[in-house]
Amino acid sequence: MGKGTITITARHYLRYRIITAFVIAASILQFAFGQSLKGKTYPPEWKRFTSPESGLQVIQLTSDKELSCGLYFYNDCFNLKDSILVFASKRTGSMNLFTVDLRSGIIRQLTDGKKIKARGASYSAKRNEVFFGDDHVVKALDLLTLNERVLYEIPKGYNLAASLSVNTAGSMIAFALVKKPKGDVSMNEGKVYNSTIVTINTVTGYAREVTKEESYISHVIINPVDTTKILYCHEGAWDTVAQRMWFVRSDGSGKAALRPEENPLLRVGHEYWFKDGNKVGYQIGTQEQRKYIGILDIATKEFKEYPYADDKHTQSNSKGTMFVGDGMPKHADISLYTVGGSKLQKKVLFRHGSSYADEDQHPHPMFSPDDTSVFFTSDRDGVSNIYIIPLQ
Numbered sequence: 001m002g003k004g005t006i007t008i009t010a011r012h013y014l015r016y017r018i019i020t021a022f023v024i025a026a027s028i029l030q031f032a033f034g035q036s037l038k039g040k041t042y043p044p045e046w047k048r049f050t051s052p053e054s055g056l057q058v059i060q061l062t063s064d065k066e067l068s069c070g071l072y073f074y075n076d077c078f079n080l081k082d083s084i085l086v087f088a089s090k091r092t093g094s095m096n097l098f099t100v101d102l103r104s105g106i107i108r109q110l111t112d113g114k115k116i117k118a119r120g121a122s123y124s125a126k127r128n129e130v131f132f133g134d135d136h137v138v139k140a141l142d143l144l145t146l147n148e149r150v151l152y153e154i155p156k157g158y159n160l161a162a163s164l165s166v167n168t169a170g171s172m173i174a175f176a177l178v179k180k181p182k183g184d185v186s187m188n189e190g191k192v193y194n195s196t197i198v199t200i201n202t203v204t205g206y207a208r209e210v211t212k213e214e215s216y217i218s219h220v221i222i223n224p225v226d227t228t229k230i231l232y233c234h235e236g237a238w239d240t241v242a243q244r245m246w247f248v249r250s251d252g253s254g255k256a257a258l259r260p261e262e263n264p265l266l267r268v269g270h271e272y273w274f275k276d277g278n279k280v281g282y283q284i285g286t287q288e289q290r291k292y293i294g295i296l297d298i299a300t301k302e303f304k305e306y307p308y309a310d311d312k313h314t315q316s317n318s319k320g321t322m323f324v325g326d327g328m329p330k331h332a333d334i335s336l337y338t339v340g341g342s343k344l345q346k347k348v349l350f351r352h353g354s355s356y357a358d359e360d361q362h363p364h365p366m367f368s369p370d371d372t373s374v375f376f377t378s379d380r381d382g383v384s385n386i387y388i389i390p391l392q
Contacts, residue, residue, distance in 0.1 A: 036112050037092055037096075037109050038109060038110065038111060038112045038146050039108065039109065040108070041106055041107065041108050041109075042064075042091075042106070042107040042108075042109070043105075043106070043107075044104065044105025044106060044107075045060075045061070045062050045063040045064060045105065045107065046061050046062075046063075046105045047060040047063060048060075051350040051351075051389070052351070053333070053348045053349065053351055054347065054348065054349045054350065056350070056389050056390070056391070057389070057390055058350055058388075059387065059388050059389075059390075060385055060386075060387050061085070061087075061100050061102075061385070061387065061388060062087070062089065062100065062107070062385045062386050063381075063385055064089065064091045064383075064385075065091075065383065066090040066091045066093075066383065067089065067090050067360055067379070067383050067384040067385075068087055068088070068089040068090075068091070068098075068384060068385050068386050069087065069088050069089070069360045069361075069364075069377040069384045069386065070087055070088070070119075070366070070375060070376065070377045070386055071086060071087065071088065071118075071119060071120070071121055071122070071123065071163070072119060072120055072162070072163040072364065073270075073272070073313050073315055073364035073365070073366055074163075074165070074219075074221055074272035074273070074315070075120075075121070075122040075123065075163055075164075075165065075166075076122070076123055076125065076366075076369065077123050077366075077375070078123075078125065078368050078369050078375075079123075079125040079128065080125070080368070080369055080370060081125065083101060083102040083103045084100065084101055084102065085099065085102060085375070085386075085388075086099050086110075086123045086130055087099070087100065087386050088118035088119045088121070089118075092109070092112070094113070094114045094115075094116070095116055095117075095119065096109060096110070096111045096112060096113060096116055096118055097109075097110040097111045097116065097121055097130060097132065097141070098110060099143065100386075110130065110141060110146060111134075111141065111148075113134055113135075115134060115135040116133070116134050116135075117132060117134070117160060117163075118132060119163070119359065119360065120132070120133060120160065120162060120164060121133075121164065122164040122165050122166040122173065123166070124166050124167075124168075124169075124170025124202075125170075125369075126169050126170040127169075127170030127171075127202070128142065128143045128144060129141060129142055129143065129170060129202070130143065131151070131166055131173050132164065133154075133160045133164070136153060136154045136156075137150050137151075137152065137153050137154060138150070138151045138152040138153075138154065138160075138164065138175070138200070140202060151173075151200050151202065151205055151207070152198070152200055154177060155177065157179050158177040158178065158179045158194075158196075159177065159178055159180070160175055160176070160177065161175070161176040161177065161178040161195065161217060161218045161220070161235070162176065162218045162219050162220070163175070165220060165221045165222045166202070166222065167222050167223065167224050167225070167227050168224040168225060168275070170202060171201065171202055171203055171227065172199055172200070172202060172222055172227040173199065173200050173202060173222065174197065174198065174199045174200075174210075174220050174221070174230055175197075175220050176195055176196065176197050176198070176218055176220045176232065177195065177196045177198060178193055178195045178216060178217065178218075179193065179194040180193065181193060181194075192214050193213075193214060193215055193216045194212070194214060195212065195213050195214075195215060195216060195217035196209055196210075196211070196212045196217075197209070197210040197211050197212075197217060197220050197230065197232060197248065198210065199222065199227070199230075199250055208250070210230065210248060210249075210250055210251070211248050211252045211255065215234050216234065216235040216236060217232055217233070217234065217235070218233055218234075218235035219231070219232060219233040219235070219271060220232045221271070221272060222250075223273055223277045224273055224275055224276075224277050225277030226277050227250060228249050228250045228251070229247070229249065229250070229277070229298070230247070230249070230250060231245070231246070231247060231271060231272075231273060231280060232246050232247075233245055233246060233269070233271060234246065238267035238268065238269050238285075239265075239267050242261065242264070243257050243260070243261050244261070244268045244271075245257065245258040245259050245268055245271050245280070245282065246258060247298075258280065258296060258298075258301075259280075259282065259284070259294065259303055263286070265286050266285075266286060267284065267285045267286070268282055268284045268294075269282065270282060270283045270314070272315060272316075274295075274318070275318045275369075276318070278297065278298055278299065279295055279296060279297055279298060279320060280295075280296040280298060281293070281294065281295055281296075281314070281315065281316045281320075281323075282294045282296070283311075283313075283314055284305060291307065291308055291310050291311075292305035292306055292308065293305065293306045293314050293323055293337070294306075295316070295320060306337075306339070306343065306344045307343070308325065308337055308344050308346070309325065309327075309331070309335065309346060310327075310331075311325030311326055311327055311328065311335070312325075312326050312327070312328060312356065312362060312363070313325065313326050313362065313363070313364055313365065314326075314337075314365075315365060315366050315367065316367075317367045317371040318367070318369070318371055319371070320339070321338065321339050322336060322337060322338050322339065322367075322371070323336075323339075323344070324336055324337070324349075324365045324366070324367060324374050325337060325365065326352070326354075326362070326364070326365045326376060327352070327363075328356075329355070329356050332351060332352055332353050332354055332356075333348045333351050333352065334348075334349045334350045334352050334363065334365055334374060334376055334389065335347065335348050335349060336349055336374075349374065349389055350387075350389060352378040352380055353378060353380035354377065354378040354379050355379050357379070360377075360379075360384050361377070361378075361379045361384055362377065363376040363377050363378055364376065368388075371391075372390060372391055372392050373388050373389060373391060374388070374391065375388050376388075
């Protein structure tokens with residue numbers, strides 16, 4: 001997705017006004033006949049301005065009075081073929097899933113529920129399906145027809161932990177179920193939890209329990225290429241979890257710690273697969289607050305760690321040659337890090353100014369699949385909205 005895809009010219013502006021009028025009329029008819037909000041379309045909300053920090057164009061894709069935010073940072077949300085992006089929003093009064101057309105700006109509602117775990121949804125452009133939790137079930141939704149199908153019923157007493165993940169082919173999803181103990185429900189290691197990792201074949205619907213542990217399992221991420229490999233973590237405060245990153249095969253074998261925390265003062269987190277499935281990215285720090293971006297080779301178990309500025313979240317591009325970070329409240333910037341030898345060269349792209357008040361205000365930056373744009377969330381105007389910065 002290059003810059004020209006969403007740059008507004010005079011011709012695009014005329015088209016924008018025509019489409020806006022059509023969408024408003026269609027929406028009035030939908031409400032008049034009492035139809036479900038699924039499939040409801042909303043007029044374009046985008047704004048465009050220039051970043052003072054880099055001179056790059058910044059496009060604000062939503063501007064509703066209720067919050068809009070991206071999916072979790074390790075879950076893809078782009079379909080470049082159809083030029084759409086999947087996001088979550090509370091514009092209907094509760095969190096639901098939507099798409100925004102990156103050519104016209106038109107927003108389309110995908111779900112119409114009250115208990116949808118939209119921000120933890122995962123999208124497969126290959127199958128054009130989005131997978132999400134809806135109260136006590138896990139569902140798949142076809143973006144073309146908006147038909148939903150139930151893939152899994154969550155056992156009584158268990159909750160989904162963090163988000164779902166899906167492989168690139170869209171054939172397998174993975175997630176964790178956690179049963180919270182009575183009394184103290186903190187996630188510090190040492191507390192007894194009942195957690196289960198589950199995989200589901202999205203074609204056949206076959207569900208499989210991979211492994212169980214008496215710890216709080218979270219961030220279950222299936223390998224984007226090889227569905228037999230699963231990354232997961234022991235959740236909790238980074239300075240209290242003795243070993244965060246773990247690996248297991250889909251048949252339950254091969255369970256092993258990744259990036260061993262040989263120093264008790266190490267703090268590791270925000271792990272994710274590289275798109276080729278060969279490497280894992282993460283962040284690591286020490287008691288002295290020195291920060292590093294880590295890259296772990298899953299085959300050799302060797303890792304490289306680069307010093308960098310303090311960011312809440314970082315993510316790699318597809319080749320591992322650049323990273324994007326979202327800064328901290330004291331320097332709330334979207335920054336680009338380029339790998340050069342043993343160091344990272346930093347360039348501030350945009351002062352996003354988000355509050356980081358909770359997960360819905362975390363920028364959670366990510367690259368588009370073709371590495372030409374950076375996508376993020378910010379509440380710089382008082383409410384969370386989604387933004388994109390074309391890099392070309």
